Amino acid sequence: MSRHHKVAIAGSGLAALATAARLHEQGVKDIAIYANGLGGTPYIAAINFVLPENPYGDTPEQYAKDMLAAGYNIGNKELVKEMADATLRGYELLCRWGVTFAHNDDGSIKLRHVSGHTYPRSLCQTTNLIGVEIEKVMLPKLAEAGIEFHKHAVVVGLLKSEDGKIDGFTVIEDGGEPFNVYAPVVVASWGGVGNLLGTSTYPDDVKGNTLGMAKQAGASLVDLEFIEFEPMVMMSPAGAVGEPCPTAMLGEGGYLLNSDGERFLLEVRPQGEAGAPKSLINHEIWKQVAKGKGNPHGGIWVDLRHVDVNVLKAYPWFYNRLMQHGCDPNKELLEVGPMPHSFSGGIKVDRNYESDVKGLFAVGEACGGIHGACRCAGNAASQATLSGLLCAEGIMRTGELTREISERPVVYHRDDGVRARYLDELQRIAGKALGVYRNGQDLEAALKSVDEIINAPDTSRDDLTLQTALAISLIAKAALNRKESRGTHNRTDYPEASSEYEKEFVL
Ligand SMILES: Cc1cc2nc3c(=O)[nH]c(=O)nc-3n(C[C@H](O)[C@H](O)[C@H](O)COP(=O)(O)OP(=O)(O)OC[C@H]3O[C@@H](n4cnc5c(N)ncnc54)[C@H](O)[C@@H]3O)c2cc1C
Structure with a gap:
């Protein structure tokens, strides 16, 4: 058995959905998505877009500056600028495919202030995770538009032609025999690598071996050391371990405390905890732990006791999970610390989000070298959207869609x-x-x-x-x-x- 498509996408997270949606809008037919789950997407709480109605006078230029600063100024300036310039178009793409965002009582769009940003520019839902909403509304609409979904399919290797181009991948569907899927355009949207390290916030379907797959195919990889450690992941109680405490909580007035009850971040950031970049928070946590002022699990504490309970309840996935496990964030300090959470490295891409192996494109967490050493919070989701949008437009520029593909035997090893x-x-x-x-x-x-x-x-x-x-x-x-x-x-x-x-x- 084998299958042929114009575009074969590995993964069905936000980056895959945005790519497929924009390709469809440009008239591309015969797009197929192969994946074994939904990846990190359903867990997305915050997604950043700079909208013209932002009341703080935000601009795409400021957004680009924030991204480069959070990445320690070693990001790709050109790709960051293009991403920031496309911010409104990314928001509009999601809206066109049915995604809705929370609004304030006065009708304005709800904006949260998350880590690494000068201004509040993070969009959300207050009744559910925005990632759940995205999958819920976009998957059926894309299927209705004719995009093929293979939901129990694991990509096990990329196919390379004799002239060095990628023209498909090998798949195992429903645990059956491996077969080849051929396409002149292959989009890697298989997420990040955190699970390679054992405990992480990543779901099981994102294993991280895909980075090795890209290497086997000869793609250049970049910034691989930059696994991102989310600074405030719950370390207790047992049932809540691994749940990220949103950095937006610092924007809501939360504090970080050491064992002496000191707001240690103020020593280096007198203006307050709100908006502090994740890397800075992690380095300061490390200093407290090294001084013996950390918590028993190697992290510190978040204090939300003074934050209005209705504000906490507007993060229901977080609040409810804590309450269900006997931890009331309005009554007790939360033990938190850093855990692998996302990845800024990956497949090196050009402006079309194509790798240096023709035919292989990469989007979302699968691509690297854009943000530098770290992303601002909420920017993994923005990048997934915007890289998908820009990649879909780039694919049209490359002319790859018309390439002829020849079949070959399946090669797969399992022991x-x-x-x-x-x-x-x-x-x-x-x-x-x-x-x-x-x-x-x-x-x-x-x-x-x-x-x-x-x-x-x-x-x-x-x-x-x-x-x-x-x-x-x-x-x-x-x-x-x-x-x-x-x-x-x-x-x-x-x-x-x-x-x-x-x-x-x-x-
Ligand atoms: C708990 C948690 C909370 C998060 N919160 C936020 C947040 O609030 N804001 C934010 O910006 N980011 C957040 N992130 C990060 C964000 O979820 C990811 O960066 C984002 O989902 C990346 O989108 P993606 O489409 O590139 O990858 P993913 O959404 O991870 O999707 C990867 C896809 O690839 C598939 N896949 C993987 N390997 C294979 C394979 N071999 N074969 C076939 N398919 C494969 C998976 O099944 C999945 O469909 C969070 C992550 C986690 C884990």
Whole structure:
């Protein structure tokens, strides 16, 4: 069995939906989406757009400045500018496909102030997560428009032609036999890599081996060290562990406290906690933990006791989960700390969101090198929307859609024994060396161990294991080369390097 499409999209998160929606609007027919879940999209609480009616005088220029500053000024200025310039069009795209956003009582659109932004510009829903709304309204509309959805399909490898172009992928659907899906345009929208490290906020369907798949296909990868650690993820009680406390809570008046009850962020950011970039928060948490002023789980506390309960209830997924597990945010301090949450690295793309391997495009968390060391909060969702929009328009410029494709035999390796032998071990190695606190010695040891697994004679018998090992090895190499604490992680052997970059956040 095999299938042919004009465009084959791997993943069905927001980036995939935005790409498919914009392609459809431009008249492209025969678009198919292959995925094994919904990825991080249903968990999206905040999504940023600069709208003309923003009451704070916000502009796309200011938005671009904020993005570059949050990324420690090593983002791609051209792509950031294009993303900021397209902000209104991204919002309009979602509206055209049925997405609605919360409004205030006076009819104005509700804007929240999330981490890393000069102004409130984050859109939301107050009765549910905006990501749930996006999937709920866009999936049926796209299906109605003729986009094909394959909901239980795992992409296991990319197909490369003899002349070096990507022309499809191999898929396993409903646990059956692998088969090839051919398309002159393949869009990687398979999300990020946090699960490579073990505990993270990521859902299970986003495994991170896809980074190794892109490497096997010969695509250039970029900024791989920049796994983003969300600073305020719940560390207790057991039933709420892994739930991100929205950084918007700092915009609602929440404080960060150390074990002495001090608002430690004010030492470096006297203007207050609201809008503080995630990387700054993480570095300051680290300092408190290092001084012995952290919580018993290696983080700090968030104090929301003084925040109006109705404000807290407008984040129902968060408030209800805490209450269900016996933790009342209006009565007690919350134990929070950093956890892998998103990824700023990935497949290197040009202005059309095409990789340097023709035919392979990448959007959302699958692409990298745009934001630099870190995104502003809510910008993963914005990027998923805007990269999808810009990629769909870029695809039309490249002329790839008319390329002829020739079929070939399916190549796929699976060995459950190899998986059992190495996958847990790989996760353990990555979790230890690539977490929020890193040092050269651990990274070198990790690299050595992972490379031994890559070169072991049995590893090549299992594609998932090899791709996972490749992904971890590449991230470890990039992390070893980044001899500074730039980004949301900390290089404990280069602790001072961060301060130089942080100055611009605090003034
Ligand atoms: C708990 C949580 C809360 C978050 N909150 C926010 C927020 O408030 N604001 C914000 O901006 N960002 C947030 N993020 C990040 C945001 O969810 C992601 O960055 C965003 O969803 C990326 O969109 P995407 O389409 O690129 O990837 P995803 O939404 O992750 O989708 C990836 C897709 O690829 C599929 N896939 C993966 N591997 C394969 C494979 N091998 N074969 C086939 N399909 C595959 C998955 O099943 C899924 O369909 C949050 C993330 C989490 C986990």
